[in-house]
Amino acid sequence: MANDKFSIKEALSYGWETFKANVPFFIGFMVVMGLLTIVPDYIAEKIFEPKSVGLIMVKVVLRLIGLVLGMASTRISLDIHDSGQPDLSRVATIVPQIPSYLISKILYGLIVLVGLVLLIVPGIIVAYMFLYVGYLVIDRGLGPVAALGESRVVTDGYKMDLFLFSLVVALVNIIGVVCLFVGLFVTIPVTLMASAYVYRRLSPAESVAEAA
Numbered sequence: 001m002a003n004d005k006f007s008i009k010e011a012l013s014y015g016w017e018t019f020k021a022n023v024p025f026f027i028g029f030m031v032v033m034g035l036l037t038i039v040p041d042y043i044a045e046k047i048f049e050p051k052s053v054g055l056i057m058v059k060v061v062l063r064l065i066g067l068v069l070g071m072a073s074t075r076i077s078l079d080i081h082d083s084g085q086p087d088l089s090r091v092a093t094i095v096p097q098i099p100s101y102l103i104s105k106i107l108y109g110l111i112v113l114v115g116l117v118l119l120i121v122p123g124i125i126v127a128y129m130f131l132y133v134g135y136l137v138i139d140r141g142l143g144p145v146a147a148l149g150e151s152r153v154v155t156d157g158y159k160m161d162l163f164l165f166s167l168v169v170a171l172v173n174i175i176g177v178v179c180l181f182v183g184l185f186v187t188i189p190v191t192l193m194a195s196a197y198v199y200r201r202l203s204p205a206e207s208v209a210e211a212a
Contacts, residue, residue: 015194
């Protein structure tokens, strides 16, 4: 069951304080992310002809790497929130979850697409209704269908708040881009941790939920 309504200000404040407490880790993580995604993408664009088979294959591989890095980011952010420090040994636990995560994201995309085709508003509603499907696969080890169902429960009554939060997150990261992209080294970790904070407000860790 969801906790009291979360505060966007408190979420961002938490993200900022957590970033300051783990600056070396977050900067290093951002560098690794760039080296594994942005740099190879740039090199591929220079080596292969536009729309060539080689370029398409590289792009697909990089998207899969990006997906796994996204999973790792979620796992790490939740661990930092729950224990106060990153635990890289826990990243290995996402490996068996990759198929479920991929399927859940595909289902999520299809559901949102159908909603947008019907009308824009239904598309936005279902986008936030099933927003946490990926988190729930990683956090609780749920399958795709179960994660969709649980996300619907977790987000019940909070869709507008989540929509406003996502707008603020987007604005913060746009500011990071405006600051010659260097600002992203700050804004991405801050919003990542703010997002973990919001998720945990709506879906407490199992140990916390059991104690309550």
